[in-house]
Amino acid sequence: MIFEPDFETLPREAMRALQGDRLRALVGYVHDRVPAYRERLRRSGVSASDIASIDDITRLPITRKSDLRDHYPFGLLAVARGEVRRVHVSSGTTGKPTVVAYTAGDVDLFARVNARSLAMAGAEPGMMLHNAYGYGLFTGGLGIHYGGERLGLNVVPVSGGMTERQMTLITDFRPEVITCTPSYALTLATEFLKRGIGPDEISLRFAVLGAEPWTDGMRAQIDAALGVKSVNIYGLSEIIGPGVSCECVEGRDGSHIMEDHFFPEILDSESGEPLGDGEEGVLVLTTLTKEALPLLRYWTGDITSLTRAPCPCGRTLARMRLIKGRTDDMLIIRGVNVYPSQIESVLARVPELSPHYRIVVRRDGTLDGICVHAEVSDAFFREVGRAVLSQEVVESDHRLRDLRERLAMLLRDIIGIAMAVELLPPGEAPRSEGGKLNRVTDSRR
Ligand code: DLL
Numbered sequence: 127m128i129f130e131p132d133f134e135t136l137p138r139e140a141m142r143a144l145q146g147d148r149l150r151a152l153v154g155y156v157h158d159r160v161p162a163y164r165e166r167l168r169r170s171g172v173s174a175s176d177i178a179s180i181d182d183i184t185r186l187p188i189t190r191k192s193d194l195r196d197h198y199p200f201g202l203l204a205v206a207r208g209e210v211r212r213v214h215v216s217s218g219t220t221g222k223p224t225v226v227a228y229t230a231g232d233v234d235l236f237a238r239v240n241a242r243s244l245a246m247a248g249a250e251p252g253m254m255l256h257n258a259y260g261y262g263l264f265t266g267g268l269g270i271h272y273g274g275e276r277l278g279l280n281v282v283p284v285s286g287g288m289t290e291r292q293m294t295l296i297t298d299f300r301p302e303v304i305t306c307t308p309s310y311a312l313t314l315a316t317e318f319l320k321r322g323i324g325p326d327e328i329s330l331r332f333a334v335l336g337a338e339p340w341t342d343g344m345r346a347q348i349d350a351a352l353g354v355k356s357v358n359i360y361g362l363s364e365i366i367g368p369g370v371s372c373e374c375v376e377g378r379d380g381s382h383i384m385e386d387h388f389f390p391e392i393l394d395s396e397s398g399e400p401l402g403d404g405e406e407g408v409l410v411l412t413t414l415t416k417e418a419l420p421l422l423r424y425w426t427g428d429i430t431s432l433t434r435a436p437c438p439c440g441r442t443l444a445r446m447r448l449i450k451g452r453t454d455d456m457l458i459i460r461g462v463n464v465y466p467s468q469i470e471s472v473l474a475r476v477p478e479l480s481p482h483y484r485i486v487v488r489r490d491g492t493l494d495g496i497c498v499h500a501e502v503s504d505a506f507f508r509e510v511g512r513a514v515l516s517q518e519v520v521e522s523d524h525r526l527r528d529l530r531e532r533l534a535m536l537l538r539d540i541i542g543i544a545m546a547v548e549l550l551p552p553g554e555a556p557r558s559e560g561g562k563l564n565r566v567t568d569s570r571r
Contacts, residue, residue, distance in 0.1 A: 240273020
């Protein structure tokens with residue numbers, strides 16, 4: 127079913143006209159309400175009356191994650207604080223998180239775009255949804271939750287983790303739809319396999335997977351093991367959360383962008399020049415209707431391409447391919463965004479450590495694991511008086527053991543996911559030799 131057919135099947139010319147009107151209103155709105163944008167627009171020499179059509183979007187300034195950081199926490203809000211009904215938070219590049227805010231109207235939009243997404247994925251009113259995205263500051267859990275209720279689903283707010291309990295609930299409640307990260311879908315698939323439960327015995331029919339990159343290879347594995355048709359759902363907190371785009375179950379060939387609300391552009395990652403359909407570059411999104419935190423041309427850092435070719439589902443919304451990678455060094459570990467610079471800022475708080483480190487990411491079974499190799503300082507190394515820092519040595523020396531545990535706790539508390547920690551003796555972590563220093567070994571790809 128199509129949740130909002132009036133918009134999802136709008137002829138392309140009518141869509142362009144709607145987008146142009148909404149963009150003109152948006153430019154006036156941010157000019158009047160957000161001092162930082164007023165200044166940017168003044169410098170670019172553009173005002174609302176210059177927006178004749180959506181094509182004029184290229185005249186507007188780009189917004190980046192650093193702009194949100196510079197105006198942390200609420201400096202880019204376009205409404206009074208009392209108008210805000212919800213905030214969510216995602217990873218920032220340093221110690222401070224990225225804060226996003228919603229008015230009542232934004233919360234309603236968030237529910238509608240997720241209701242659209244779940245309907246695209248095959249869900250129908252009356253079905254049960256097992257929602258295993260994390261609830262809380264992460265947009266995944268609540269975003270899908272409200273979308274599910276809006277569509278008329280029976281939502282089970284399981285949240286992430288506790289696989290044993292998830293297995294019991296899926297087996298006993300018999301939901302038709304599941305929402306989680308693709309890697310977690312694989313974890314559940316492996317659990318079912320271990321118990322000898324085949325795809326025909328599992329009640330699930332549709333899986334709506336996202337929040338991290340995945341491939342058609344993983345899709346085939348998940349579909350076969352769980353007996354589902356899985357689709358990709360994409361989004362980012364800065365724009366709204368999940369529900370920026372989603373694949374339809376009929377096509378499963380690119381995610382339909384809710385482009386009446388989020389206008390997509392693809393720009394060359396180096397030159398910033400606009401690229402055409404089919405060409406790969408950075409996805410840049412403009413929120414056409416958001417009230418609390420409207421963003422002009424937000425540089426997502428995600429690499430993909432667009433197509434406006436007709437789709438068998440009948441929707442006319444443009445589609446984006448699966449995300450190929452990112453332009454920055456952001457890692458996604460079990461659906462949580464982690465910047466190496468965040469880890470670095472935690473290490474800097476621990477006086478026994480040097481500023482040098484290495485990050486190792488690997489897939490342990492179906493789940494991602496991250497290990498931080500932190501180098502101890504010369505002074506602390508001398509004080510401890512050990513020749514080597516093997517696992518056994520760290521285990522047997524309480525000062526080293528304490529340091530490792532303290533660091534693991536700090537990383538978990540500040541960044542929000544558990545990381546393994548290994549200590550290295552001075553001089554062991556990589557140093558820059560003039561070129562770009564690569565501190566991350568990611569063996570998942
Ligand atoms: O991950 C929102 C979301 C929740 C999307 C649940 C889908 C499902 P953030 O935590 O702000 O928001 O992370 C946004 O995650 O810029 C991408 O790099 C990545 N990402 C999100 N969805 C996908 C996807 C949520 N389907 C960042 N494929 C984005 C690849 C994705 N990467």
